[in-house]
Amino acid sequence: xxxxxxxxxxxxxxxxxxxxxxxxxxxxxxxxxxxxxxxxxxxxxxxxxxxxxxxxxxxxxxxxxxxxxxxxxxxxxxxxxxxxxxxxxxxxxxxxxxxxxxxxxxxxxxxxxxxxxxxxxxxxxxxxxxxxxxxxxxxxxxxxxxxxxxxxxxxxxxxxxxxxxxxxxxxxxxxxxxxxxxxxxxxxxxxxxxxxxxxxxxxxxxxxxxxxxxxxxxxxxxxxxxxxxxxxxxxxxxxxxxxxxxxxxxxxxxxxxxxxxxxxxxxxxxxxxxxxxxxxxxxxxxxxxxxxxxxxxxxxxxxxxxxxxxxxxxxxxxxxxxxxxxxxxxxxxxxxxxxxxxxxxxxxxxxxxxxxxxxxxxxxxxxxxxxxxxxxxxxxxxxxxxxxxxxxxxxxxxxxxxxxxxxxxxxxxxxxxxxxxxxxxxxxxxxxxxxxxxxxxxxxxxxxxxxxxxxxxxxxxxxxxxxxxxxxxxxxxxxxxxxxxxxxxxxxxxxxxxxxxxxxxxxxxxxxxxxxxxxxxxxxxxxxxxxxxxxxxxxxxxxxxxxxxxxxxxxxxxxxxxxxxxxxxxxxxxxxxxxxxxxxxxxxxxxxxxxxxxxxxxxxxxxxxxxxxxxxxxxxxxxxxxxxxxxxxxxxxxxxxxxxxxxxxxxxxxxxxxxxxxxxxxxxxxxxxxxxxxxxxxxxxxxxxxxxxxxxxxxxxxxxxxxxxxxxxxxxxxxxx
Numbered sequence: 001x002x003x004x005x006x007x008x009x010x011x012x013x014x015x016x017x018x019x020x021x022x023x024x025x026x027x028x029x030x031x032x033x034x035x036x037x038x039x040x041x042x043x044x045x046x047x048x049x050x051x052x053x054x055x056x057x058x059x060x061x062x063x064x065x066x067x068x069x070x071x072x073x074x075x076x077x078x079x080x081x082x083x084x085x086x087x088x089x090x091x092x093x094x095x096x097x098x099x100x101x102x103x104x105x106x107x108x109x110x111x112x113x114x115x116x117x118x119x120x121x122x123x124x125x126x127x128x129x130x131x132x133x134x135x136x137x138x139x140x141x142x143x144x145x146x147x148x149x150x151x152x153x154x155x156x157x158x159x160x161x162x163x164x165x166x167x168x169x170x171x172x173x174x175x176x177x178x179x180x181x182x183x184x185x186x187x188x189x190x191x192x193x194x195x196x197x198x199x200x201x202x203x204x205x206x207x208x209x210x211x212x213x214x215x216x217x218x219x220x221x222x223x224x225x226x227x228x229x230x231x232x233x234x235x236x237x238x239x240x241x242x243x244x245x246x247x248x249x250x251x252x253x254x255x256x257x258x259x260x261x262x263x264x265x266x267x268x269x270x271x272x273x274x275x276x277x278x279x280x281x282x283x284x285x286x287x288x289x290x291x292x293x294x295x296x297x298x299x300x301x302x303x304x305x306x307x308x309x310x311x312x313x314x315x316x317x318x319x320x321x322x323x324x325x326x327x328x329x330x331x332x333x334x335x336x337x338x339x340x341x342x343x344x345x346x347x348x349x350x351x352x353x354x355x356x357x358x359x360x361x362x363x364x365x366x367x368x369x370x371x372x373x374x375x376x377x378x379x380x381x382x383x384x385x386x387x388x389x390x391x392x393x394x395x396x397x398x399x400x401x402x403x404x405x406x407x408x409x410x411x412x413x414x415x416x417x418x419x420x421x422x423x424x425x426x427x428x429x430x431x432x433x434x435x436x437x438x439x440x441x442x443x444x445x446x447x448x449x450x451x452x453x454x455x456x457x458x459x460x461x462x463x464x465x466x467x468x469x470x471x472x473x474x475x476x477x478x479x480x481x482x483x484x485x486x487x488x489x490x491x492x493x494x495x496x497x498x499x500x501x502x503x504x505x506x507x508x509x510x511x512x513x514x515x516x517x518x519x520x521x522x523x524x525x526x527x528x529x530x531x532x533x534x535x536x537x538x539x540x541x542x543x544x545x546x547x548x549x550x551x552x553x554x555x556x557x558x559x560x561x562x563x564x565x566x567x568x569x570x571x572x573x574x575x576x577x578x579x580x581x582x583x584x585x586x587x588x589x590x591x592x593x594x595x596x597x598x599x600x601x602x603x604x605x606x607x608x609x610x611x612x613x614x615x616x617x618x619x620x621x622x623x624x625x626x627x628x629x630x631x632x633x634x635x636x637x638x639x640x641x642x643x644x645x646x647x648x649x650x651x652x653x654x655x656x657x658x659x660x661x662x663x664x665x666x667x668x669x670x671x672x673x674x675x676x677x678x679x680x681x682x683x684x685x686x687x688x689x690x691x692x693x694x695x696x697x698x699x700x701x702x703x704x705x706x707x708x709x710x711x712x713x714x715x716x717x718x719x720x721x
Contacts, residue, residue: 003341004312008268010199015272015312017086018279022315023690026701035706037574039376039698040316041237042092042281044082049094051078053101062103063446065169068239071101072450073176075238081180081187083207085200088223088276089230090184090207093238100238104128105446109438117431121398121424122582126478127435129391130447131236133466134244134374135455136383137251140232141225144218145181148454149174159463166448166463173450177235178215185211222255222265226273232455233281239451244374246382248285248319249302256302267305274309278317282699284374286349288331289322292366299328307331310345311338316692316699320373323661324351332657336650340641340672344692344699348657349373349632353623353666358630361475361567368630376697377571377599377632377667378477383457385473386466388439389631390571392432396550397482397583397596399424400489404512404587412505414498418490422549429478429553430560436476437561443467475565477631480550481572481579484532484597487546488588491539492526512585515592527589533602533621540624547600547625555629569631570600574696577708595712598696600625600633604715615639619656623663634667634697635660638716641674669694671713678717682710 006012029036029045053071055062062068082092105128118125143151149171156167185208192204210224219225229245236242245251259265287303290296310317321327321335339345355368371379378389403420410416443449444465452466453459459470496502503511503522516523530537547570554568572579576595585592597603602621607614615637622635637656644652657668671693681688685703693702693713702710 002312002314005308006268006271006312008266011268011272012312014086015275018084018275019314019690021084021086022279026704027689030704036704037695037706037709038700039243039282039318040700040704041241042233042279043237044092044094046080046094049078049080051075051095051100055101060102062101063106065165065444065448065450066172068103068448068450069169069172069176071103072173072235072239073179075100076176076180076235079180081183083184083188083191083204084279085191085195085204087279088203088207088273089227089280090188090211091230091234092280093234103240103447105442109442110435114431114434117427121395121402121428122579123395123398123428123432124391124393125432125435126388126391127432127439128443128447129388129439130240131242131244131449131452132375132378132388132391133386133449133452133456134246134372134380134382135232135452136457137229137232137246137455139383139455139457141219141228141251144214144216144228145174145178145231146216147218149178151460152454155460155463161463166444166465169448169450170454170460173235174454177231181211181215181231185209185215219255222252222259222270223273225252225255226277230277230280233283236283236451237281240447242451243283243318244380244382245283245285246374247287247289247298247372249287249300249306250298253300253302267301270302270305271309271312274306275313278309278313278315282316282318284318284320284376286320286322286372286374287346288327289349289372290324290326290351290369292369294365294369297324297326297328299331303328303331304334307334307338307346311342314342314690314692316701318699319346320349320667321346322349322351322373323657332654333650336653339670340644340650342692343673343677344671344694347373347694347697348668348670349379350657350661350665350667352661353626353664354379354630354632356630356664357626357628357666361565361629363473367473371630373632373667376573377634378569379630379632381473383455384471385475386471387475387477387567389477389569390479390573392478393572393575393579394425394428394432394478394480394550395482395579396425396428396480396546397485397579397586399428400482400486400586401584404509407505408509414490414494417493418545421486421546425549426553429550432478433557433559433566434561436564436566437559440467440559440562440564475567476559477567477569478554479569479571480627481570481599482596483543483546483550483570483600483625484603485586485588485590487532487539487543488529488603489586490542490546491531491537492529492587492589494538494542495529496526508587512587515585516589523589526587531588531603531606533606533617535617540621543600543621543625547627551627551629567629567631568627570625570627570633572596572599572696574709574712576712598636598712598716601636615656619660619665620663623660623665626664626666628664630666632666634669635665636669636694636696636716638671638673638713640717641672644672667697669697673717675717678714682714685710
């Protein structure tokens with residue numbers, strides 16, 4: 001039995017039922033899909049549900065605001081109305097990760113030269129990316145679905161555009177939501193009529209009344225505010241798997257305080273509401289953090305209740321705690337207590353690197369404090385900023401590969417190798433910038449941000465998609481990957497080829513070309529250097545130089561046509577196997593097809609020869625090579641609870657989190673597990689079906705992940721010695 005401050009047995013019973021229902025939903029999904037290496041999206045798998053909507057394009061792909069708005073409306077008409085009697089809220093999305101119709105850009109828009117560049121460097125351009133911005137849900141909570149519809153109608157008449165498709169498409173989607181909410185109300189009332197238990201009947205009647213009101217009107221209570229957010233989560237996931245919310249404790253705090261004053265709720269009720277919201281979906285949100293002027297911390301009672309709901313429910317939840325100098329110490333400790341008990345918990349979004357870095361890009365620090373951690377690795381200002389973080393992969397490992405190919409002819413020196421690496425890095429970055437120009441010009445015609453637009457400041461007022469200039473801040477992101485793979489390779493060449501002359505350049509080219517065939521001693525020699533992350537290693541110096549090269553390429557100019565600003569980041573997600581699969585052998589001893597490094601972290605095993613607290617070494621290395629403009633480059637800590645107990649326990653973790661913040665780190669993803677539990681669950685996931693871990697910024701059931709993704713957590717696992 002988990003520790004909990006909840007006293008109401010009725011509430012605990014309902015939350016335990018939600019946990020059990022989620023496990024059954026997950027079992028059914030896994031039986032069909034086998035695994036999924038993503039967030040535990042809250043969809044209900046129903047093999048009998050099928051959705052179709054005709055497209056009038058030659059390739060059968062839906063494009064444009066009005067057709068997409070109509071398709072969303074029909075989807076919400078067709079999906080079953082889901083009401084769980086144990087939940088305080090109604091609604092869920094049905095089907096699968098791709099249950100909605102095909103919606104996408106016209107591929108003919110991309111010049112062949114750009115496509116060939118992206119393919120050559122195994123780079124993901126992000127030119128047609130979706131969703132990676134965040135709504136200001138206060139807009140919706142203030143207006144309600146009916147108010148949003150009236151606002152769209154008002155500005156369509158006020159602006160009187162010659163082409164009304166922006167407004168017409170949005171109105172189709174909003175009207176569809178309203179119709180769906182009415183169906184949720186009817187479903188809850190139908191279930192109430194047949195419910196045998198008075199407590200269950202009362203809950204279902206309350207859900208029915210609440211949704212009947214919300215179909216047209218704004219929320220009046222905390223529970224209704226949570227229900228509105230659950231509505232948004234469903235439609236946001238349906239359309240390209242949107243997953244961003246806002247700072248949840250501040251968003252809900254006014255509703256909580258008013259309900260509490262009026263005697264409408266208890267804290268135990270609130271934990272149930274929140275658990276029901278987390279059961280609905282794993283949208284990303286933040287708790288705590290400084291006010292925009294930095295004068296105080298925003299921790300409230302609601303912050304603690306959110307932690308409690310996560311802990312008692314015991315399923316994946318994507319909540320981040322914003323750490324700054326004034327963070328509430330009790331909240332920080334409570335979060336770590338629950339992580340150490342549960343194995344996982346919140347992630348830690350760090351203020352110093354986020355704010356100071358964002359200011360380096362020319363923004364006031366107040367805006368940096370307004371950025372919320374509402375994505376897998378990323379922060380953004382809800383409702384104000386269009387950034388597309390975690391949508392690109394600039395593959396620096398392939399830049400190294402082609403730089404080495406260039407060195408087969410002409411002078412063979414380290415400096416020439418680095419200059420060729422710089423050249424190829426520039427080619428990759430420039431190609432992504434060119435793709436972003438296309439994105440800016442064509443997105444609103446092809447795949448508008450139809451779900452987000454009504455929740456963004458300026459879009460409805462201007463009649464512009466948020467990708468098109470509907471919001472005031474547009475700072476597109478490019479993420480570099482492979483930094484450690486490249487840094488360790490440069491260090492190995494410098495030590496073994498240039499300084500020690502243990503092998504020649506020709507021998508290096510040969511063993512790489514043959515994938516180290518009959519050259520295992522040479523491979524181990526190249527691998528066993530002082531690698532990135534080891535104290536004072538030469539690889540550290542290369543890592544900083546490579547980081548600077550990439551950042552310079554991003555910041556040197558904006559996009560070539562529209563001069564859109566670019567903000568560098570470094571994040572691989574969990575795609576280290578995907579981006580290593582086609583990469584030939586590299587000079588750091590990596591084999592052809594093996595995974596590349598995680599984001600800008602040291603490779604597993606980098607500190608095995610050091611009798612020290614290896615999380616500190618890893619944290620220092622990651623802080624050293626932050627891209628420096630406020631976009632996250634995370635630190636993953638998967639820590640053995642036995643080692644942690646020997647090294648100072650919670651106090652050691654607090655010191656590490658605060659130090660990483662002061663050093664300019666941006667995000668920490670933390671798992672605290674025993675080696676025995678982790679290895680047992682990896683060998684046979686069925687032994688721990690509800691073990692939750694943070695993978696690469698998102699939270700997931702360990703048993704839901706593929707063996708490759710589980711292996712990433714195992715490889716990162718830090719023990720003493």
